[in-house]
Amino acid sequence: MTELSPDLASALQARFGVRFSQGMAVREQHGRDESIFKVPPPAAVVFAESTQDVQDAVRLCAAHRVPVIAYGAGSSVEGHLLAVQGGVSLDVSRMNHILAVNAEDLTVTVQPGVTREQLNEHVRHAGLFFPIDPGANASLGGMCATRASGTNAVRYGTMRDNALALQVVTPQGEVIRTGTRAKKSSAGYDLTRLYVGSEGTLGVITEITLRLYPLPEAVTAAICTFASLQDAVQTVIKTIQLGVPIARVELIDAHSVSLINAYSKTSLRQAHMLLMEFHGSPASVREQAETVQAIAHEHQGNDFEWASAPEERRRLWAARHNAYFAAVSSRPGCRSISTDVCVPISRLADCLLQSVDEVNASGIPYFLVGHVGDGNFHFGYLIDPDDASERERAEQLNRQLVARAIGMGGTCSGEHGVGLHKMDFLEQEAGEGALDVMRAIKQALDPLNIMNPSKIFRLQG
Template structure:
């Protein structure tokens, strides 16, 4: 590896703003038992799944209503103190870290499903509802919410980071599935964006502006999302390949031929070994595609036949089918636990994770060159990909007590991201920018575009109190 990132990339700069005692006292009076300055509570809310370590926020408020959120923001704005929304803490790029200090607003207790409109295929929830809770709530209607990033993330967090996941190749991302929002602004005002109608030409698209803003423009307190009919037939399959290139080429052919596959996930042989050990499976320890097909029984059979032929032409073998819900759940649970399987494979390690997304025709080049660099580095890693839409993830497993390993992992990450950008892709397909991808955002979009984002931020949050220090510097 020939380039080491500057130290600023390895540890975020911590510039806490003073939190006046008068603000803490006012919050304690207003919220009582919903307010905490206990160190253990603050530390729990001062970290996510990233490898960054930053001092915790000054206090935590457990909001239970939109009014609670509004009151916290109004008090914080009076003292120009940052506020950071917190769901379940599953983000990967340092989104939740209190790099400028401030107050954490935990919205996990705002977990009500407010309205299920089955006839219109929509549901409105509070931000603390998780995706599994949402699907359990709508199950009796014969509908489901398809966005599945793996972790049982909160709907608010998923909207804030514009999450996607395993079903995105067929059902889109949070950007495509959020219809309307209730948002608390930087002044504490409550506004609504969008409607339950499927389309609108009324003014600026504030809903899309908020989705993916990572809590820097407003705090979502209600989210209306699309639902979909449960498919009549569902079938999952695994297929192994002797080389990673053959698996990637099969994926590219499936997408380019327009096969309406619902999920198409790739695990390299290294990751399959980790998953087998963690989830007690016996999957062939080669590069593997994990696929799922939705539709009528006839349509599913047609999709399966096409994919089998395409895979066979690329050397695919050992097709294994899972048609029962229990068998499918076991397979997808193992896939979703790939991150934890990686962590468990090296006790005491931390994962430097990254994701990129490239045009489907560039997937093989982006992925195979990145794997080659990882192999040459000798740093343990895992690779998983929502390859049906050109998105893949690398996780570099580092000893947190060895600074040279962190530097090496960041160098690999830098090379991977810059390769994706050179191929017409993006620095992040679904994790978001947070702290980790701030400089790459400038490289991807240019100084002019970031200046426009900064202008929007200043217009909506002139005191820079909403999750400051994320996406771009001010």
């Protein structure tokens, strides 16, 4: 379906005026993300500015049994927002108001189009911050939908842990609330956690209440370089097993460091590195850093290079976050196929090092970064999208990696979500029984199958 019926188009036009568009440029902009899939764009785009807008758009689409795909910042990587069955892209990026900061309760309520950087900018003056940081300046609605996490999750958890309550527009156009501002609750089914990670397949998130944290009294970042990946990874494993409350611990392999240096004009030492951050009181930060330095020394790590000034730290994390763009720009015309496995920490070295050997043997260019404190790491296979054989070889590497991770008690997706790209992997991981439960929930809540259809799992097993 590449066009809406005239009835639906005119109803949406009447309701939304210039905020309804069937123009090709707008549709194409809403029809691609960072994945490698080529899918025709949505038939139209509606720009919602309120919960009422979302309700009306959903109701009109439901009446015509037309798919609705919520769109935030477009930064998803697994094809989540692609209109594989056509339909309407419901752009909520203009719903970008911060509705209430409750500084005393360390909570904030936002609309779904607010980005994480916008939120942090807003709450900084109150001495607060929101830690979840997937790298991209993603929308908080999208981050809820994919159960995002990123660099700070090792200490602060993921969107699962930090979303207290949602307002959701159901596939029938009803508005529900999934929780309160209380820090914990045993009142009924945990609907918040059901919608977090449901990738737009059960409803459209229209408000989010999040936990905030006091800005740490002291923050220090440090780089530690290693001659071998094995040593870097073992340092992380020990750090986690000792319970050090490290706020960030990112692995970048030596090759990726060189890509970053070239792209970001940095002069990081070209070696396997851990990029760390410590939060707490000055004494606690010192104590944590000393503990990790001692562990690193046992594993032939070099002395820490420090970055304590905010500006220095910002540069460092910006360089880390640009790893993806650095890598993609290192091979003109390439696209990145991103892996996302997450394994129990004791298996991290095995899983990662075997996979490095495999990708090295394949000859496919790649970069490697990881939120290794959580046991989560990403290869980006840099492939020529027009070279079917190369793409297939990369996907084969991905399959081997996922099978290995699942065999080690891990998951195919630590934080990116399933989207289109990992549906087979999810089948492998969850098994038919658990998938049937997911299908039953989807069919019960969205019987017309209009909410971001054909994502996460196939309705027929």
